Amino acid sequence: MKTIYTLANLKIELDALLEKNKKTGLVPTMGALHNGHASLVRKAKTENDVVITTIFINPTQFNNPEDLIKYPRKEEEDKKLLEEIGCDILFMPNTEEIYQNYEFPGIDLGKLDTIMEGKQRPGHFIGVCQIVYRLFQITQPTNAYFGLKDFQQVAVIKYMTNYFKLPINIIACDTVREENGLAMSSRNLRLNETQKEDALILYSTLKFIQNNYQNSSPYQLKIDATHFFNQGNLSLEYLEIVNPETLEQLNDTWVAESIACIVASAGDIRLIDNLKIN
Ligand code: PAF
Numbered sequence: 532m533k534t535i536y537t538l539a540n541l542k543i544e545l546d547a548l549l550e551k552n553k554k555t556g557l558v559p560t561m562g563a564l565h566n567g568h569a570s571l572v573r574k575a576k577t578e579n580d581v582v583i584t585t586i587f588i589n590p591t592q593f594n595n596p597e598d599l600i601k602y603p604r605k606e607e608e609d610k611k612l613l614e615e616i617g618c619d620i621l622f623m624p625n626t627e628e629i630y631q632n633y634e635f636p637g638i639d640l641g642k643l644d645t646i647m648e649g650k651q652r653p654g655h656f657i658g659v660c661q662i663v664y665r666l667f668q669i670t671q672p673t674n675a676y677f678g679l680k681d682f683q684q685v686a687v688i689k690y691m692t693n694y695f696k697l698p699i700n701i702i703a704c705d706t707v708r709e710e711n712g713l714a715m716s717s718r719n720l721r722l723n724e725t726q727k728e729d730a731l732i733l734y735s736t737l738k739f740i741q742n743n744y745q746n747s748s749p750y751q752l753k754i755d756a757t758h759f760f761n762q763g764n765l766s767l768e769y770l771e772i773v774n775p776e777t778l779e780q781l782n783d784t785w786v787a788e789s790i791a792c793i794v795a796s797a798g799d800i801r802l803i804d805n806l807k808i809n
Contacts, residue, residue: 532617532620533621534610535623536624536625536628537624537628538669541669541670544620545669548580549671553581554578554579554580554673554674555581555582555670555672556575556581556582556672556674556675557582557670557676558584558585558618558676559584559587559663559677560585560586561586561588561602562587563720564586564605564612567715567716569612572616572617574702574704575674576618578702579673579674581620583619584613584618584622585621585622585670587624587629587666588604589658589661589662590658591654592661593655598801601721603721605720622669633665633668635660638691638694640656640660640690640691643656643686643778644687646780647769648794648803651768651769656683656684656687659687659688660687660688660691663688663691667697672699673699673700674700677703678707679805680715680803680805682790682792683778683792685703688701706804706805708734711731712738713730713734714734716802716803718801718802721800722800726800729763730797730802732760732763732764732795733793733802733804735759735763737791737805739756740752740791741791741806741808741809743755744808744809748782749772749780749781749783749785749789750782752772753770753772756791757770770791770792770793771791771792771793772789775790775807788809789808790808791805791806
């Protein structure tokens with residue numbers, strides 16, 4: 532695996548690849564890699580000639596400065612994992628390098644930016660678009676891989692790709708879970724043992740909705756599931772049952788592949804999860 536830090540060196544590598552007309556798969560990450568990321572890289576390996584993973588903790592998508600400071604970093608382990616699973620290029624720029632001579636054209640995300648994550652984290656998705664657009668511009672991948680744990684992020688990135696008519700396939704990949712159901716997340720590294728136990732309530736609540744949807748409306752089940760969740764020790768930020776296309780809240784009736792989305796905090800650690808209900 533080649534580890535590259537500068538745009539100039541990345542360009543040299545990519546120019547050679549483009550000449551050879553190779554299919555490239557991009558896996559954008561913020562590091563602190565876990566099995567969820569590894570599954571994206573592995574999938575990218577099977578569908579492309581060359582896999583580029585990026586590690587960049589993008590400051591513009593953190594609306595909470597404390598969260599940025601505390602975001603886990605483990606560069607050496609990340610490199611080792613990526614080597615092991617056969618990543619070809621690791622691009623690890625610093626903030627100056629990636630944002631120099633770049634201006635994001637801007638995008639109106641409409642409703643996507645006013646609900647759930649958009650509502651709770653003002654500016655977050657514009658920051659995500661700003662960096663993902665930049666990474667697309669630099670690497671010009673055939674395929675780009677994102678985890679469905681961040682369901683709304685995938686919707687935003689698909690929207691952005693359509694909006695700018697970028698010739699890139701966005702590949703959404705299933706959430707990878709620990710055996711006990713906890714969705715893998717870089718932030719899990721910050722959980723202590725008690726919080727790890729407490730965090731299981733997220734998946735249990737989603738399963739509660741999945742197990743009961745046939746006997747209840749989304750509106751009623753959201754109330755019941757909130758009650759279920761509140762028996763645990765985490766603090767609920769939101770629980771929404773939404774249409775998978777529009778992300779609009781469901782009230783009276785279920786639609787195909789309705790999604791339940793949940794965000795809660797264990798201390799100051801914000802955890803996110805979702806599940807396809809039907
Ligand atoms: O999902 C993430 O880790 C980040 O939001 C992404 C897509 C790498 C952009 O910084």
